[in-house]
Amino acid sequence: MEICTIMTRLGYGEEVRRWRVEKWREFDRLMNAYDRLVHARSLITNINATITAGSKAEGLTCIYENDWDVLLVLGDVLCVEADINLLTISDNIDVYRMDTMDTRVYPGHCRLLQERPAAHARHGIITQALCDNGYGGVLLSSRLLLDEFSALQSTHNAYVEHHERAGPSMPDTIRGFLHVDKVIALRCYCPSILQRWADRRRNWPSPTIVQKVVSLGALVTPVGFKGSDYKNIEWRICFNTGEAELINNLNETQAKVYVILKMILRDIIKPNNKEITSYVLKNIILWQAENTPQTEFHSRSLLYWLHDGLKKLRTAIEKKRLCYYMIPERNLMEACGMHDYQQHKWVADITDMLEGMPNVFLRLEKIRKAIVASPEPMMWFSKTRMELEMLQLEHTNRALEIIVTNGEVDDSDSILEQIGSRMRDLSIQVAQRMFLKVSPANQLDDIINRMLM
Template identity: 30%
Template sequence: MEFCKRLSKSLDLLGYSQEMINFRREKNKQMDDIQNKVYPIPVITSGGKAEGTALYFESDIDRLYFVGGIKCVESGSPCSSPTVFHLDKYNCSPGYARLKLGHENHSFVQNHLKLENGYVKNHLYDVFNNQMVDINGFRITNQGKIGPAERYGNDYINYDFVIGLVCICPDLIEKWVKRERKHGWPDPYLIKQISSLEGHAVAVSNKDSSYPQTEWRICYTKAEIMLVHSFTESQTKLYLLLKLMAKSVLIPLCPAMTSYIMKNIIFWEIETNPALGFSQSSLIDRLIDAILFLKQALESGYLESYMIAERNLFQGRITENERQTLLKKLDELLNERENMFKHCNKIHESMSKLHESPDKYSNDAEKRDCIEKLVLKKNVIFKMSEKIVRPDEPAIQDRLKQNEEYMQCVDELYKLVIPDKKELLKSGLNLEEVYTRRLSKILS
């Protein structure tokens, strides 16, 4: 119990306190809301940023853009959208479909999509520029395609941009809603909320698809965000521990051991176990259970997607050699129990600092949280100022310099990140480079 208490405190001091998780969620939602009021293509920030479970530079920034006026529906379903694609699931992998053109009246289709025998190809053309400047003023360039995402980034940060077509698929969501649940999670109100949400079709086929050029994956990003937001503090920390262990130990052995895989494991663990079993004092026991769940899934070669249980998240993604290597490593972790964290530098170092110099570590953690809050506040102001209303308006950087609140955030950040500014100037170092490099390290 004492070990679990220190483990929980270590996560808080790493930047994963419930306060910081809630703050990240709030600011990222705020930025989405601002963008969606003024830009024609709505966006959902997803992944660790929407969940609040990732520090600013710790992981990719995932953005799902969905095009208004386009809907994918079951064949025969009435739909008044200007552009309609009919879902054809025949001979497709579970959770995937081909999109057959019903009727079309949208420039996005004409400019960015191509058809093959009446079906939409799962390749989007010329949606994003090859070079862009992100919200921090950093230049980001195209890093290639990863799954359905176009990746943009630089040495400090990566963005995964995904285009999703709104997908209304009642049979899939009804199966999820009607699934037998014995422990009250999700609760009836959350189930009802999720039942009314749309899904999205994203441009990637299953690994073993019969239609590699025209099959699209159906996903429920909005639902998954709501599910993670419903976690208790202990359940969120369990999810964080599994993610951090996977990143340190499992992903180097098999790139398929992503945060998304770990999230689905936690969904199943919470749904199939009593809520009382999740507490700060049981963190290790529940982590062991989650690792056992992963082990059993690897042994069977099958991990059910939480939202679409017929979909196997392991299909075509793990080689036999990777599977055997992972099973061996999981056995080692299970045998080590509390000692497994020696394999995860982030957790191991945090627990050591907490033991050796708790006051200094607490002060350093408070400073880091303050820095991240300032970055997110600054980004919200940027987003509010981004839209140019008139052609004769000054460039955004000039407008921001006139924004007192924005410049206050910038000044405070510089004081916290480069308190040795005078010494750096004397040594001839580039202040901007030092600032960016330090900020990335602090918030990773």
């Protein structure tokens, strides 16, 4: 019960989680409206949609905490399953058939065979990514598309630092502190895969949410199976928007267990090269939720479900197997790059954690600081941090809304002025609490940025 209270104070409570989800959805809506208005982007043209994914879309991190995952969905391109009638698809759409039946294609992945080019000129990066499959057909290469997309990242921007590509991700750092992972994606119509997931017997989620997840569809991203000889022409089938909807429908205890597991991964297990990722933990939580009545998840059972989640993680590491929640045939631990010595160490570490469970919390930096902090300063810090985060997101969305409406930023907007004034007042209060003497605006901005990390 005490850990549940501490997690709420740290910004992982139900109310602030729901608020974050709504504000990031609003941001995506405004950003896409802006892009439709100007018909261009700073990085790449003809992107159909920007989608905030990962922990931001799930409302589980503060605005500058962890990376901001962004999907850039290419417009006028559609990938379809084998039995889809192309007559139902507009001639202006570039259509690719998903090959998932080839025995050389690992579950959850596919190859994209050109089925029908668009009636109008296609995207330049698509044209440059086409290759011969050796049998008279044309494949869309994931590697070539990534190379073409990477070349567009060279645009100079004083506020953006571009980093080396990491898998399918194009990492940026904005203004020196906001880390963004951009991944290009194509829309994918695969009703049979989603229906197989929907038809499973389950305790959770409700039929209404199941149908919503199905309606959100799928994407393919340019990343092949790590152990494949053909990974340069393979694509991964993803359900980012559907998975975000599922995480958003976890109850408060389930969400907190998920966040604590991620803290354990970061602070204790510490994988160096993503041998174990937070995505593995997300799938453990989703399986946990599906197989258990929702009434079993409450604040008094948090320790039990954390213990259960760690046991499932230990089993996944020990056996090098964890079924992907949306496509169980795909093993998330396959070709994860985990060495034998890492496997033995992490199994032993998790066993120690299971045997001394309450002490685990003292090894997690954020929770330990909250436990040892004096109650009054901790409450003040929590309240101030949440208010600053709300103001920052409101400011961002308001500024974007003004651009969409008027075509330019209006710094004289009364709402922006009031938000800015309140943020300055709060940052001055923080400085006074820290016995800092600050006057320049950039010092106050630095305080705000550090508070929101």
